[in-house]
Amino acid sequence: IADGILGTGARGAPRQREAAAIRLINASDTPVVSLDIPSGADATSGAIPGEVIKAELTISFGAPKTGTLLHPARGYVGRHVTLEIGLPPLSESDAIGRIVTPQWARGQLPVRETDTHKNRVGRLLIVGGAMGMAGAGILSARGAFHAGAGFVQVCTSAANRDLVQAAIPEAIFIPAEDREALQEAAAQADALVVGPGLGTGLESEIMLAEALGQGSQPVLLDADALNLAAQGSISLSQIGSMRPVLITPHYGEMTRLAPELVSADSRLDVARAFASECSISVLLKGAPSIVTSPAQPILFDTQGSSDLAVAGMGDMLSGVCGALMAQGLEPTVAGAVGLYLSGRAARICERGAGLMPSDVSERIPDVLKEKTDLRSNLPFPFVVFDAEADQ
Structure with a gap:
């Protein structure tokens, strides 16, 4: 019919x-x-x-x-x-947005030089994982490595050292209590991811301030970093005036960040208005996830599915997007490509509702190697x- x-x-x-x-x-x-x-x-x-x-x-x-x-x-x-x-x-004025297609995403991927080394293909610092929340940092670091970061450091509570080093020995561990080491790592990083499992207490505020106080490299703020922003610990608009910023809230976090905007008619309006207000890029997770930045078309993800609705998936996505930023992609593009890589990896896993974040990150290298035209089988x-x- x-x-x-x-x-x-x-x-x-x-x-x-x-x-x-x-x-x-x-x-x-x-x-x-x-x-x-x-x-x-x-x-x-x-x-x-x-x-x-x-x-x-x-x-x-x-x-x-x-x-x-x-x-x-x-x-x-x-x-x-x-x-x-x-x-x-x-x-451009007629189109409200653009779809993130496989062809577009592959065209944005970083290309490594043949003569390179780990410090030239993306140094990423992940700050998060309060005591008892080591898993968030671990998932983020796994996503970062599988998305191509050459050097990943994880700054988290010293109590998490054994868990982090056992789960991902490739990452360099930095105890959050060592402020000098945190400052040095933040200054040397090509990009930062701050927030997964960070917590919202005083120590978490200090870690956030220390990480953001070193340089002007791109930063991705997620999870508890956004909750601290909602509490007034940091100003997103101030940070956005000093460095490239990508935030990755779900709608609940967006509601806390901008309660005055959530009465708008649509998620699209909320994300677009907040991005313009703060001069930052916004990856608003949902169905579908979207990425927007000031005066730019909204980028629509079409790979995501309900299989991704599981705890820890956002932590893994933060690591993927952070790795892409560390490799030189600007925040909006990194967010859109990160969504594509994660969504496509989830689909080829074919795990259904049993999908886990680690399943997705492990298949991202397979997505990065795909060469066939995925436009259509028609x-x-x-x-x-x-x-x-x-x-």
């Missing part, structure tokens, strides 16, 4: 006649192909105000419609294919985007 009941300009719940047709189609066993967007879904916001088609395949023309990328509509799209049909190219040159059904 070809679904073209409602077009992309439709707003609000379908009227009685259209709603009845949608119910009849959904009750059928026949596969449904929707044109541009499943009828009943809002093509801009992804809202579903009434009856909606449940499609096996959605074919969009020219470019994907924003609503097909956003929940709840995304769950009704099925496989999503975009066709080039000769429409005029979209201008034999048509006019297919420009092809995404699996949402999982």
Whole structure:
């Protein structure tokens, strides 16, 4: 069944006649192909105000419609294919964002020189892991190494030394109590990751201040670093005026950071407004995860799935993105590529709901080596985007 009941300009719940047709189609066993967007879904916001088609395949023309990328509509799209049909190219002002495709992500990956060494391919310092939270730093460090960092240091409580060194002996351990060593490591790093398992007490505030007080290299702030920011311990706008910054909140952390913005109509508006307000890059985790920075199009991740909804996945992602920043990618690009690498690695793991962060990080090197064209398995040159059904 070809679904073209409602077009992309439709707003609000379908009227009685259209709603009845949608119910009849959904009750059928026949596969449904929707044109541009499943009828009943809002093509801009992804809202579903009434009856909606449940499609096996959605074919969009020219470019994907924003609503097909956003929940709840995304769950009704099925496989999503975009066709080039000769429409005029979209201008930057016309496009709200861009999709992170395999081709784009691979084109952004750092390229190592043939004559190099560990200190020239990304020195990363990870600051976090309060007593009893060593796992966060370990997962972050594993993600960093698998994403190509050449030299990784983990600064955490001295009580975590044995756990960290046993779990990831490749990393250099720095006890958080050694302020001079922390300052030296931060000054020499190409990028910093601060926050995984950091805690929010006084000692954590001191560690955060020490790490941020050394140089102007890029920094990724996650987890408890964001909670400390929400408490007023640091000013993100001040830090953003001094160095490149990527923050990686989930929506709960975003709510604490900017409660006055969360009343906005969409996650997109919240992330974009906060990035502009603080002059930083924002990777807002969710379904889908998005990356935005001031005056730039939003980057939409299409690889993530519900399999990634497990504790520790954000710590691992921070390490991956931090490693890419240490290798020279600017924060927005590092965030988008990190999402792609992690999401693609999760898909090729094929572990389903049993997926763990370590599973993902271990498959990232396989994603980095992929050379085949992942655009589509459809034999048509006019297919420009092809995404699996949402999982």
